[in-house]
Amino acid sequence: MPFMMEEIMKDELKRIREVVSSYLREIKKLPKGSVQKKKIRGHVYPYLAVREGSQVSYSYLGKLPSVKLEELNKGIERRRQYRRLLAEAKKNKERLEKMLYGKRRAV
Amino acid sequence: MEKDAQSDILSELLRRFSQERILDEVMLIGSWCLAVYRSALAGTGHFPVVRTLDADFLIPNPKSLKREVDIPVLLKELGFVPTHYRSSGWVVYDHSELRVEFLIPELGKGSDSAHEIKKLHVKAQGLRYLNLLADYPRRLLYTGLSVCVPEPAAFALQKLIISERRLNKVKRQRDIDTAVAVLDYVFSNPSELNRLKVILRGLPGGWLKTLSGLAGKNHEGLSVLLSALRKSGA
Numbered sequence: 001m002p003f004m005m006e007e008i009m010k011d012e013l014k015r016i017r018e019v020v021s022s023y024l025r026e027i028k029k030l031p032k033g034s035v036q037k038k039k040i041r042g043h044v045y046p047y048l049a050v051r052e053g054s055q056v057s058y059s060y061l062g063k064l065p066s067v068k069l070e071e072l073n074k075g076i077e078r079r080r081q082y083r084r085l086l087a088e089a090k091k092n093k094e095r096l097e098k099m100l101y102g103k104r105r106a107v
Numbered sequence: 108m109e110k111d112a113q114s115d116i117l118s119e120l121l122r123r124f125s126q127e128r129i130l131d132e133v134m135l136i137g138s139w140c141l142a143v144y145r146s147a148l149a150g151t152g153h154f155p156v157v158r159t160l161d162a163d164f165l166i167p168n169p170k171s172l173k174r175e176v177d178i179p180v181l182l183k184e185l186g187f188v189p190t191h192y193r194s195s196g197w198v199v200y201d202h203s204e205l206r207v208e209f210l211i212p213e214l215g216k217g218s219d220s221a222h223e224i225k226k227l228h229v230k231a232q233g234l235r236y237l238n239l240l241a242d243y244p245r246r247l248l249y250t251g252l253s254v255c256v257p258e259p260a261a262f263a264l265q266k267l268i269i270s271e272r273r274l275n276k277v278k279r280q281r282d283i284d285t286a287v288a289v290l291d292y293v294f295s296n297p298s299e300l301n302r303l304k305v306i307l308r309g310l311p312g313g314w315l316k317t318l319s320g321l322a323g324k325n326h327e328g329l330s331v332l333l334s335a336l337r338k339s340g341a
Contacts, residue, residue: 003277004277004280004281007275007277007278008277008281012160015160015201015206018190018201019188019190019201019202019203019206022188022189022190022201023188023201023203025188026188026189078183081186082186082188085186085202085203086203088203088204089203092203092204
């Protein structure tokens with residue numbers, strides 16, 4: 001039985017490694033940052049705020065149709081969801097590696 | 108990894124399938140059937156708790172699907188991402204807690220590449236012996252939804268038959284253990300035992316031969332039943 005459990009865990013580790021790389025691939029395809037609306041002299045202008053290291057850069061999105069803006073927001077939201085799930089997958093991967101191979105020490 | 112999280116995701120997925128009215132067109136197979144049996148059937152102490160992270164959906168009749176649903180989009184909304192197997196063209200959908208796979212019964216000479224199910228926008232893998240599950244469906248209540256699963260007897264027999272073809276010894280033993288546990292339930296329930304007899308009568312000779320060999324080693328009850336059926340000329 002312990003051998004069987006080990007085989008199941010090895011299968012699961014293989015799968016979770018595939019999951020991590022699939023999430024990383026999909027995250028790369030999605031837009032980064034967040035849409036922020038600034039009110040300047042009574043008019044609302046949309047900006048895309050993206051963190052680059054310690055700085056946050058704002059780029060004006062122009063007069064984007066509301067459909068496009070909604071699409072961008074959806075993409076950003078999905079990226080956040082995938083990042084959260086990627087973190088969970090990584091945690092599961094680490095846990096499995098620890099269960100299978102124990103704590104690995106740096107040489 | 109947490110079983111509750113897995114169940115929640117599967118329930119949500121089934122709910123979405125139900126909303127899109129495709130829950131009637133797919134059958135939940137694989138180890139998740141055991142969870143459905145446990146929750147829906149009486150005297151379920153027989154069913155093992157062990158289940159894999161794969162949720163396998165069988166599409167019994169890919170050519171007669173009634174509705175068109177973009178399943179990849181639906182899965183994306185739930186946080187699933189596609190994982191491609193380039194050698195076969197097969198695509199599975201991964202979540203941090205669960206993997207969803209689509210399968211179809213492989214008939215005729217078969218093919219190494221995945222089968223495109225246009226109406227559901229997915230690529231399914233064709234596997235042998237799945238028609239045994241597709242031919243004996245049963246609707247059971249799971250998390251408030253009517254889910255199509257194979258009859259326990261068909262599930263157990265299919266597990267036994269495929270265990271013979273497994274190259275991986277561990278998976279083979281796991282299949283046999285699961286089949287024996289489900290057969291114990293079938294043998295303890297007269298109506299299920301009748302269904303087992305009906306299913307056995309409809310199986311091809313080669314499959315029965317495989318079962319006879321395995322039953323002798325793993326399940327005395329099934330072995331006795333098979334020889335009784337053979338003597339009666341069924």
